[in-house]
Amino acid sequence: MSLLSAHDLAVARAGVPVLEGVGFALAAGRALVLRGPNGIGKTTLLRTVAGLQPPLHGRVQAAPDAVAYAAHADGVKGTLSVTENLAFWASVFGTASVAAAIDRMNLRDLADRRAANLSAGQKRRLGLARLLVTGRPVWVMDEPTVSLDTASVQLFGDVVRDHLAAGGAALIATHIDLGLDADVLDLGRFRARPAAAGGIRSAFDEAFT
Amino acid sequence: MSIWEYANPKKFMQTSAFLLPWVTGLALIAMLVGLVWGFFFTPDADKFGATVKIIYLHVPAAMMAISAWTMMLVTSLIWLIRRHHVSALAAKAAAPIGLMFTVIGLVTGAIWGQPMWGTWWAWDPRLTAFLILALFYLGYIALWAAVENPDTAADLTSVLAIVGSVFAFLSRYAVLFWNQGLHQGASLSLDEQENVSDVYWLPLVVCIAGFVLLFVTLVLIRTRTEIRSRRLQALLTRERLA
Amino acid sequence: MIALLFRDLRLAVRAGGGFGLGLAFFLLVAVIVPLGVGPEPATLARIAPGILWVGALLSCLLSLDRIFALDFEDGSLDLLATSPLPMEGAVAVKALAHWLVTGLPLVLAAPVLGVLLNLPLPGYPWLVISLALGTPALSIIGAFGAALTVGLKRGGLLMSLLVLPLYMPTLIFGAEVVKRGAAGMTVATPLALLAAITAGALALLPFAAAAAIRVNLR
Numbered sequence: 011m012s013l014l015s016a017h018d019l020a021v022a023r024a025g026v027p028v029l030e031g032v033g034f035a036l037a038a039g040r041a042l043v044l045r046g047p048n049g050i051g052k053t054t055l056l057r058t059v060a061g062l063q064p065p066l067h068g069r070v071q072a073a074p075d076a077v078a079y080a081a082h083a084d085g086v087k088g089t090l091s092v093t094e095n096l097a098f099w100a101s102v103f104g105t106a107s108v109a110a111a112i113d114r115m116n117l118r119d120l121a122d123r124r125a126a127n128l129s130a131g132q133k134r135r136l137g138l139a140r141l142l143v144t145g146r147p148v149w150v151m152d153e154p155t156v157s158l159d160t161a162s163v164q165l166f167g168d169v170v171r172d173h174l175a176a177g178g179a180a181l182i183a184t185h186i187d188l189g190l191d192a193d194v195l196d197l198g199r200f201r202a203r204p205a206a207a208g209g210i211r212s213a214f215d216e217a218f219t
Numbered sequence: 220m221s222i223w224e225y226a227n228p229k230k231f232m233q234t235s236a237f238l239l240p241w242v243t244g245l246a247l248i249a250m251l252v253g254l255v256w257g258f259f260f261t262p263d264a265d266k267f268g269a270t271v272k273i274i275y276l277h278v279p280a281a282m283m284a285i286s287a288w289t290m291m292l293v294t295s296l297i298w299l300i301r302r303h304h305v306s307a308l309a310a311k312a313a314a315p316i317g318l319m320f321t322v323i324g325l326v327t328g329a330i331w332g333q334p335m336w337g338t339w340w341a342w343d344p345r346l347t348a349f350l351i352l353a354l355f356y357l358g359y360i361a362l363w364a365a366v367e368n369p370d371t372a373a374d375l376t377s378v379l380a381i382v383g384s385v386f387a388f389l390s391r392y393a394v395l396f397w398n399q400g401l402h403q404g405a406s407l408s409l410d411e412q413e414n415v416s417d418v419y420w421l422p423l424v425v426c427i428a429g430f431v432l433l434f435v436t437l438v439l440i441r442t443r444t445e446i447r448s449r450r451l452q453a454l455l456t457r458e459r460l461a
Numbered sequence: 462m463i464a465l466l467f468r469d470l471r472l473a474v475r476a477g478g479g480f481g482l483g484l485a486f487f488l489l490v491a492v493i494v495p496l497g498v499g500p501e502p503a504t505l506a507r508i509a510p511g512i513l514w515v516g517a518l519l520s521c522l523l524s525l526d527r528i529f530a531l532d533f534e535d536g537s538l539d540l541l542a543t544s545p546l547p548m549e550g551a552v553a554v555k556a557l558a559h560w561l562v563t564g565l566p567l568v569l570a571a572p573v574l575g576v577l578l579n580l581p582l583p584g585y586p587w588l589v590i591s592l593a594l595g596t597p598a599l600s601i602i603g604a605f606g607a608a609l610t611v612g613l614k615r616g617g618l619l620m621s622l623l624v625l626p627l628y629m630p631t632l633i634f635g636a637e638v639v640k641r642g643a644a645g646m647t648v649a650t651p652l653a654l655l656a657a658i659t660a661g662a663l664a665l666l667p668f669a670a671a672a673a674i675r676v677n678l679r
Contacts, residue, residue: 024367025368025370026456061543062539062542062678062679063678079543080540081536081539081540083534083535083536084535084536085536085538085539087537089471089475090472090475098465099540101463101464102465102544102546144544204457351629354622354626355626358622361619362609362610362619362623365613365619366612371677374673375609375676375677378609378669379609379623381669382605382666383626383627386626386630387626389630389658390626390630390633393633393654394633396634396637396650396651397633397637
């Protein structure tokens with residue numbers, strides 16, 4: 011049974027259709043990597059899957075409370091310590107411990123440091139540790155490896171692999187090889203066609219056919 | 220055939236193109252008849268002299284100021300519930316017109332107030348309530364102008380129109396409580412004994428009809444403009460993508 | 462929800478949170494007005510209820526954009542919106558946090574500033590009561606205004622334009638309570654109306670604000 015699937019999905023950015031006819035199914039233990047040139051609509055697709063914006067057409071199906079979303083921005087509060095940042099998300103998602111996540115993302119030495127004093131890569135690790143404390147099976151990630159060094163990318167790849175092995179799933183927009191046994195979905199072929207060529211139209215445009 | 224068919228932009232453009240000359244003509248006739256009748260063919264009032272004749276501008280403008288907001292509230296609700304773009308654009312189109320009616324109401328009130336009460340401005344509850352209404356209009360228009368994505372702007376302004384209506388209503392009663400005023404009560408109730416006599420009343424009704432038609436005319440014109448501009452944007456975007 | 466409340470309070474109190482700025486602004490208003498209108502005790506006593514309420518309202522306004530804008534900029538708002546917290550609850554909690562760090566200090570500081578403005582003695586209890594009842598409405602109405610403008614760059618001025626008209630009924634009834642209290646008159650009616658506005662705003666506006674945030678995150 012698939013944890014997350016999309017059917018004939020069309021998404022719009024600022025009212026302009028960017029992708030159409032996107033379909034995929036993500037089963038437990040699998041990862042799906044989204045590829046495509048900048049501006050193709052990866053972020054828009056991920057935001058739609060995460061439920062932040064409604065699809066223009068089609069639907070997203072997910073098990074209830076299954077999706078954890080990690081955006082470009084980490085939502086890290088500079089004036090809180092690493093532990094406090096994670097503890098906040100742990101209690102929002104109703105999970106107990108942050109210690110495991112801190113250890114797993116190699117943040118133990120930084121645990122009491124204010125997040126404002128972290129480097130970009132360390133901050134990123136903190137943002138990704140947040141996924142571990144959500145306790146949710148489907149990780150939807152937008153360019154998770156930005157500003158990570160090679161060792162951290164390796165570490166993150168291992169974390170995702172463990173997550174998959176434990177029955178989780180991941181939808182990742184990235185250009186970096188994380189060393190995962192992942193399916194690849196090239197979004198290039200789903201680029202929204204112009205309306206004249208039978209592509210999808212926005213609701214307002216529809217009336218002027 | 221349902222009434223919602225007219226919410227289709229294309230259908231709306233056709234229908235409004237057909238209606239517009241008629242509504243415009245009727246508006247002009249009604250306003251001309253009402254104002255000329257009111258200004259030149261009614262007797263001067265006993266106590267107030269000719270100053271009273273400004274009611275032919277003041278009262279209809281004030282009524283339309285409130286009606287325009289009500290119309291915006293209704294069209295906003297229609298947009299939120301049924302997602303008809305024309306409805307949202309009509310609300311957007313009506314706002315500056317409503318604001319102008321509010322300003323006309325305030326200015327004619329000030330001009331009238333000077334000989335009547337001996338002051339251009341008094342913090343009378345009605346005047347204050349209209350001033351507050353003007354501020355609500357300003358905020359609504361500013362929010363439309365500030366948000367780039369038209370659908371986002373339509374959603375946000377609709378929510379503002381609903382919340383704003385409640386608070387505008389509250390303000391109306393709050394200022395009544397705050398200061399019992401100089402302003403005379405409504406002059407148009409059906410109880411004609413106490414109110415303005417027929418001689419003044421009939422031309423006033425014609426004027427009000429004229430203002431309503433004027434409002435409809437302006438809203439139609441502006442909504443058509445908004446639809447065209449929205450359509451133009453869509454075409455430009457398509458051009459850019461192709 | 463509790464976690465969000467504590468996080469917001471912690472963020473406000475720590476360096477850079479702007480905690481206390483509203484209070485300082487309130488103090489400034491109470492100092493500036495006598496400098497402007499002159500020191501006659503009778504004049505000040507007459508305008509004190511209004512000045513104190515307007516000052517409280519403006520201090521509240523000053524910190525509104527922090528309710529959502531910071532969380533929007535660093536991406537927390539996206540993450541909150543995809544978390545199990547209902548957005549309505551998050552809005553209510555954030556407004557509560559705003560009230561605790563802005564409204565509550567104003568309530569407590571108001572009597573001191575009342576002395577500066579020569580507020581008549583019978584007015585003090587009503588000043589505190591009316592602010593305690595009315596400032597929660599200022600916070601939640603402000604949260605609604607902040608939610609409408611959260612996606613906008615330089616939304617602060619626009620937010621003031623949207624929020625101030627919404628503040629008017631609260632201001633009128635709040636100041637009226639103090640005015641009547643100071644004059645030794647009965648305050649029941651404006652006090653009840655003030656409480657009604659606060660209760661209504663607290664009950665309904667979280668839904669409107671949450672809807673506005675969802676639209677802005679889209």
